[in-house]
Amino acid sequence: MDQDMILSQVVGGSLDAIAREMSATVTRTARSPLFNEAHDFTTGVFDLSGRKSRLVAQAPGCTLHLYAIVGAVDHLIDAFRYDLHPGDILLVNDPYHGGSHSLDWTIVMPVFYNRKPILLPAVRSHMGDNGGPVAGGYNPKSQDIWHDGLRIPPLKIYERGEKRQDVFDLIVANNRLSHWLEGDLDAMIGACKLAAGRIQQMLDQYGAEKMIGTIDNRISYTERRVRDEIASWPDGTYSAETYADHDFQGNHDIKVKATVTVTGSDLHIDFTGSSPQVDGFINSPLSNTTSFAFVGISTCCDEDIPINEGYMNPVTVTAPEGTVVNPVLPAPCGHATACVGAEIAEAVLLAIAECAPKRVGVNAHKLPLAYTNGVDEGGNQWVNLNFFGYTGGAGAAYQTDGWGLYPPVMTGVTLPSIEMNEIQYPSRVLRHEYVADFTGSGKWRGTPGLDVQIQHLDNSSTSVMMAGVRNTTKGFVGGHDAPSNKVIVNYGSENEQDVEETAFAIKMPPGGIIQFYRAGGGGWGDPFERDPELVLEDVKNGYVSIEAAEKEYGVIIDREDLSVNIDKTNRHRNSSKKKRMSD
Template sequence: MKHSDTILSQVIGGSLDSIAREMSATVTRTARSPLFNEAHDFTTGIFDLSSKKARLIAQAPGCTLHLYAIVGAVDHLLDAFRYDLHPGDILLVNDPYYGGSHSLDWTIVMPVFHERKPILLPSVRSHMGDNGGPVAGGYNPKSRDIWQDGLRIPPIKIYERGEKRRDVFDMIVANNRLAHWLEGDLDAMIGACRLAAERMEGMLARYGADGVTSAIQQRIDYTERRVREEISSWPDGSYTASTYADHDFQGNRDIKVQATVTVSGSDLHIDFSGSSPQMAGFVNSPLSNTTSFAFVAISTCCDENIPINEGYMNPVIVTAPSGTVVNPQLPAPCGHSTACVGAEIAEAVLLALSQCAPKRVGANVHKLPLAYTHGKYEDGRPWVNLNFYGYTGGAGAAYETDGWGLYPPVMTGVILPSIEMNEVQYPCRVLKHEYMADFTGTGQYRGTPGLDVQIEYLEESHSSVMMAGVRNTAQGYCGAPAGPGNKIILNCDSTEAMEIPETAFGIPMQAGGIIQFYRAGGGGWGHPFDRDSEVVLTDVRNGYVTVEGARRDYGVIMDAAGTVVDGEATQKERQVRRTRPQ
């Protein structure tokens, strides 16, 4: 490769990354929904169409669990309109069985033409605040089929040759409780794609289609080479691990996700055979969602400086047997799959990889206890609040690092909304959002501490709760025990206080009602007795660990005030407990 070609590849690759980031900023600054402009629950990406299928070539930081699910949606849109694409067309899909994840995630794509051929495809995938159907907010724990999850949108055009299809828009908006947000959010997504198209047209005019295509291919080849180098450093063999989701919200418990990861040179095969059959409840993971969580797991084990594009996918094959919870058949419901069993998919892959690449894995799953609240403003318009503060936590440890931040890697592109703006946008007050001591996965490196969160609603409302990570908690890695369990209490300050063991549906909350989340911390890495005792002492001083917890969980003995470690007593305590039968 000539030096000038390498430079051009970097210039064009950097330009595409910048365009994706500018798309992201455009959505954030122009959307109406707090899910977009506050929580950033969306992802922008760019694809090319130099072959029969679209290829991911650039992506801005966003909701990480969208990482590769967007690929399946774009492919299905192209399959539907490959021979009917025109300048000015804008395509939309949300159906889980057409490359989606759950139907709350909508994907928009706009083809960019050069010399009458579609060349590039800017795209936005976003979590919408509502999706019609029987339940406000779109999460329906009583769902028994895909139609009860909400409105299914197969591949359609919402703009055709530059003209808005008003009939289609009106149909979509009419089937959404948050119409006062929805059309503005769609306009923000469309505006981001149009802005990207302008930037791309300038790039194509400057460098030509051949130059851009060649640079993209070099960038994909570079990513693939780097990923293959990572995989080649892991010992060949097959490694199997299983994990479990608590339940499917329909009475079925301990739902198994099994992954066998086979390393063969620089190739990787992830096989989910052995996973539970598809469930009655809405935890089933469509193939695109399963593939996305598998790739999220792989990407967290590789150098973070590797560009995210199609090259990541080329060395990896994913097998998910049809009719299972990781590849359901229509009409199985899928509404909760981006949390459950998505978390278990990533967890099973990482547990398998911990057997061959222990220093590369980390506890990056979310075991998300979902509790959302809905009501009406004074003018009668509905609102839906996903209570993001209750979902923070769960970030796990990795080799040589404790858990950090509030979200695990599968959610790191999501931003914790401003409490002040949240209290302006919804009739609520965030009373508490603070770390709890002794409430995380322990290990040589510990997870992020768990949180105690209290949210008060100032007006009458209804809340639905979908628990996860109560019995089958976040797993530790490489000798670390499993983390603690989640807990949610509705109306926690009243005689009607209700701890939710699994599911609650549409529970009335009077004005002043409080939801309390005990959000468990993330899993640890390595045996807790290998943690430096002085680091444990620092955790005690910071309030992450109590003196009692230091002894119980880490075998570290210190004075009652938590100021000095007794090194000799600690060594003896650890030695005795290591040899004690479990």
């Protein structure tokens, strides 16, 4: 038994290391800043010992890809189960074939042993463009899935080790960023080939039967840990609902409802009661919905639990067809990884808050998406997702203030270097700083909000998709909700425009500025229970004003020496508490 456990750790650790090496390979060899700077991709390894693939290892990456990649791998295997050969490499991006939105592409390479496909290294990446009507792929005027961009069903781009150049050329020709895309695809393929070589060495050393046995043990370990967590929650049924502001085509307050049922160590999530699918491009395909649901679950569990199929085994999901959480063809899905993905995770966590309040929090993904495109001096098109404008927004959790520059659903994404960003794009980051009183207050507060200015030096075009304006990021367990996001295009000019819901292809002259006010995250717990010394520290750091310290937290701070007046604070908090109880 001890030897089996040791071998399971060795094999599992090796597969984790392979996934991380794949991630490093993509980062260091890709051309697009989305890869080599922002790290907007995920690498993993799957096994194929049964009818369905199983996630066995995954490198830290873009967290919202966490389980969406599972559906894509399954659809690829289903399409080619009886036509897989050594050297085959598969590709898919179609939201209706296990994808999320068509900007996320998945590449898989089966590794064979004794003529059977055993393990599957995979890369899922957000591409800078995917064809379609608009540069960058986010099309707020999208009316069907074809308006979102090029649909790639399951296909082979390598067959028996030979590159299918005609297929490759077709894909590259249907992309505005072909000068990046070819290199990015090569980086993804190269990572899979490197992993395949490493995995083949392990199969030669241990044999398939022993490898699968150790993988079974590792998955069982993860499942036991997750089941132990769920079993600590009281049995019952818990419901919550939240709303997206709009679908960018006139429909407002799109509901996502989650009903969580805890039965022993089993957890069922039912999205019945969510809004019907909508006209706009926020509909969430099933794989995207399950991914955001599992992201919510994973944030409630200990971070040292290995990420693999064991996370999924205790959890089942119901998402009625024809709803915003499981649309039917040809509903558009281009923005689903932000909206309504954010609401899916939020609704799940709000429901879990009723039975496990100390385990929830931190989710905050209501991005004010504003992407800019243009043409450089060499005639090449460029698309800048303006990542600096999306930073911030992480909420609080039990005993933890919000931290970092990205919310948990994007924690694998790294903030690009400002200097490299200004080399790779004709842009300047003029401002990127915290703002006082711009987050959800609580016993533990959200990450402070940000004031960001991005200037583009050449003629450019910007489209904005607002979120979190009316239905802002929720606080938990009495914590206050986050404030509203705000974006202004052509800031400071006579053509300045404050975007209420969406702005499409706004022309910006050289020197045009986008102004982001990115709200912080939601709070956790009653703000009047926050340690006054922590409030004072926030005041000294510029996160909270003296006025907000009194209004939001009930803490009276003397201006002259910046100290807490304990007597006044206690009297103010007690009187406010009595008033709230009487109300």
